[in-house]
Amino acid sequence: MKFPELKIGRLIPRYPIIQGGMSLRVSTAPLAAAVANAGGIGLIGASAMSIGELRNEIRSARSNTRGIIGINVMFAVRQFAAMVHTAIEEKIDLIVTGAGFSRDIFHWGRESDVPIVSIVSSPKLAKIAEKLGAAAIVAEGTEAGGHLGTMRSIDEILPEIVAAVKIPVIAAGGIVDGKGIAKAIRMGASGVQMATRFVLSTECAVADAFKQMYLKATADDIVLITSPVGMPGRALHNAFADKIIKKIAPKPESCDGCLKDCSREYCIFQALENARIGRVDDGVVFTGQNVHKIKDILPVQKIFDNLVKELKQEPDIDER
Ligand SMILES: Cc1cc2nc3c(=O)[nH]c(=O)nc-3n(C[C@H](O)[C@H](O)[C@H](O)COP(=O)(O)O)c2cc1C
Numbered sequence: 001m002k003f004p005e006l007k008i009g010r011l012i013p014r015y016p017i018i019q020g021g022m023s024l025r026v027s028t029a030p031l032a033a034a035v036a037n038a039g040g041i042g043l044i045g046a047s048a049m050s051i052g053e054l055r056n057e058i059r060s061a062r063s064n065t066r067g068i069i070g071i072n073v074m075f076a077v078r079q080f081a082a083m084v085h086t087a088i089e090e091k092i093d094l095i096v097t098g099a100g101f102s103r104d105i106f107h108w109g110r111e112s113d114v115p116i117v118s119i120v121s122s123p124k125l126a127k128i129a130e131k132l133g134a135a136a137i138v139a140e141g142t143e144a145g146g147h148l149g150t151m152r153s154i155d156e157i158l159p160e161i162v163a164a165v166k167i168p169v170i171a172a173g174g175i176v177d178g179k180g181i182a183k184a185i186r187m188g189a190s191g192v193q194m195a196t197r198f199v200l201s202t203e204c205a206v207a208d209a210f211k212q213m214y215l216k217a218t219a220d221d222i223v224l225i226t227s228p229v230g231m232p233g234r235a236l237h238n239a240f241a242d243k244i245i246k247k248i249a250p251k252p253e254s255c256d257g258c259l260k261d262c263s264r265e266y267c268i269f270q271a272l273e274n275a276r277i278g279r280v281d282d283g284v285v286f287t288g289q290n291v292h293k294i295k296d297i298l299p300v301q302k303i304f305d306n307l308v309k310e311l312k313q314e315p316d317i318d319e320r
Pocket of ligand 1: 019020021022023024026045047072073074097098099119140143144145146147172173174175176193194195196197199285286287288289290
């Protein structure tokens with residue numbers, strides 16, 4: 001079996017690997033550009049950025065790569081439309097969107113010839129996205145980090161979603177090595193989206209304390225929290241996660257209504273920002289379920305070299 005060719009609209013990366021968009025400011029320009037330079041697709045996590053910041057991030061990524069750069073934006077954010085239009089104005093290569101559904105984005109994508117990729121967790125939503133005009137689907141299983149659309153494993157939903165649509169399906173959730181990529185390819189995926197592996201890269205912008213929590217994590221350190229967005233989230237166990245679970249997390253001191261719908265039980269963006277800057281005990285540290293399998297912080301190019309080497313070691317997989 002050859003590495004699949006991942007075709008999203010007119011885009012074909014050298015390797016069928018997308019670095020998942022990570023908010024808040026976890027996947028910024030340096031990480032996205034490094035992934036694009038290594039032959040994958042790099043995504044800037046746009047949710048919670050200001051419009052000016054997003055513009056600067058896209059420009060900064062562009063000035064460091066000729067590879068494929070996209071943004072990830074959650075439908076749940078109030079500035080969704082403005083972010084999509086800004087990314088299109090900045091000539092972004094693709095837009096990946098999840099945490100809710102918007103008809104409009106497919107229309108904007110068609111008008112500007114920018115492929116739209118929908119993150120879904122069920123065949124039903126995959127079919128709707130295809131009908132509306134998605135160029136590809138990210139099928140995200142419960143093993144993923146961050147907000148979750150399902151409690152079902154990627155192994156269960158991937159074959160169902162592959163069977164439901166004709167557009168390329170990209171598998172996400174718990175994939176951290178070449179073996180995981182090979183398994184997804186065998187199940188019919190045209191590519192993979194990986195996020196947790198790329199947090200443990202030298203180019204990822206989070207504080208060292210965040211990365212050290214990842215490195216020390218065991219399989220038992222993962223918790224599910226409820227997010228004020230109204231979805232569960234997969235994160236590392238810490239004092240703040242305990243407070244969320246006990247429903248004693250601090251209420252937001254101020255609120256600018258950044259989410260369309262928010263319970264305001266606590267501020268998820270403040271909690272993610274605290275973690276990013278290294279105040280990990282006061283924040284939410286999102287992570288995928290297989291974080292404990294990653295043992296090192298490496299430059300993105302080295303991560304790609306290892307993934308490709310591991311993939312080639314699989315008896316039934318050859319490079320294109
Ligand atoms: C720290 C972190 C932040 C994330 N933020 C977002 C986000 O803002 N939007 C989104 O659609 N997915 C987000 N995700 C999900 C990833 O893009 C990806 O689909 C998922 O984590 C894949 O599973 P893996 O981390 O096990 O590789 C986040 C994941 C992590 C680990």
